[in-house]
Amino acid sequence: MRTYLDFEKPLAELEGQIDELRALEGDEQLGVNDEITKLEEKAGKLLNTTYANLSRWQKTQVARHQHRPHFRDYTDRLTTDFTPLAGDRAFGEDAAILGGPARLRGRPVMLIGHEKGTDTQSRIAHNFGMARPEGYRKAIRLVDMAERFGLPVVTLVDTPGAYPGLGAEERGQAEAIASSTAKFLGARVPIVSVIVGEGGSGGAVALAAGNRVLMLEHSVYSVISPEGCASILWKDAQGKGENKAPDAAESMRISAQDLLALGVIDEVVEEPEGGAHRDPAAMVEALGDAIVNALDALGGLSGEDLVAARREKFLKIGRQGLNG
Template structure:
């Protein structure tokens, strides 16, 4: 799937394919022309993806071919064991988690999972977890703490499920409890926004010693469309909303709301998933080694201090 701003690149790549096909059929040497066009495409790609607007970053974060939580987990780990249920209501399919081994190290992975087609999206509730999803996540975090295993959360959600039944079962309480409990976990906690990081749905598994964002992800209190709907009563101002929200990885790092940006392959994580997985794996293992060198007490205090310093308070 091509996004609007990718059309000029696709047009040049089409011409390049035609040129190569013509050269093969006619036995004409067009090596210099091919090299020149390839260089032009390379330069255009760098310029395009280096100067994306905030709305264009949002579009990339939602690309249908972009890797989702289970894609990363299955590529990162060997012998992944998915664990189910909150031991109270049911198993929320929008929230997944379990133990997996990465280079011999056991890690608890937890994250929201979206679907790629209509059936999967309905099954996964579009990555929007109910209260039981957040309670399942907390149960798995406590399990990881019990066995002294580090936790990695992969955040990719348009928000917690806003339905009436979710509110009746305590959506706000479930997320609030996760925030409180995650501050006090004795094991290393790494949170990574891999796509969309919207509102309390992201925060419910977003309190960690290190919070990272992929280059083309976004993190905000509200999506651009919903912000536009509230302020202008129309979705037509989503581009302006995205600019005002300052929701990109660069914005978040500049405001000291995240600890780092994980670079994606040129064009987005979906262009070269294997490279993205290698980059993510390296970052996770390096960060775990760094955090495990600290005592649990020091990690907890640093975690609390980091989040306490965010924002501006006036009395």
């Protein structure tokens, strides 16, 4: 069953009419085929127009769509021989970040990413993609392993942010995020990072300090969620008064298109019409092509060159921020 977002209500009505007519399609006397064709054309145009003009807040809603492909969807459809490795060798396992060696279209890689889960039970198990310190320390361990065996690293980022709970803070959440970011910056293997849904705060950056940073067309990447920003600037945490989250999203310029223009990311990967959630299989294939192309572009660089290029990439972002 298709789930519609608030701004898709006109589209939901049209597609609902189409479904009702299709139930009568076998009765030739009713002559509904022509009407179905007309409605499908109208719905197609509306879908195209709607998704070509999404606001930044609407893109945030699309990035969070429950049927958007998640980490396990990509591993299942894009890789073979994926072997998930567990634990940080210090405290325990964190299910919000998964990772391990795999073959991505035949080439060996170290694949790491956030997993949000697909239903209530799995979302709780994966803590809604919000990692604790042991998740980031596991990522460090996997990058160490990738360096040891000369494997390129591919990360798929999809998190509202790192888990802010008391236990996580007691176990060194800030240090774990900083150490993970530093490890990615200094790794002597190619790193391709992709924001596939939400890229929230340091919890995203910790897995996204790559040589190439890609974003799906309707994903978002920001230092704080629009709701978090609104709660700080307008005291709107519980929706009291006017909801300012859409205003915050616009002000922060969190879309893939914004960040490409700002030089924060390197490429925007187009999504199927109507978003990745409408055609997950096509999205997986398109992302696979983009990752392979990015890895090919990095294939001839030495470890020293990869580290130097990565360092310059992020220093350049900082310089632009100071100058702009």
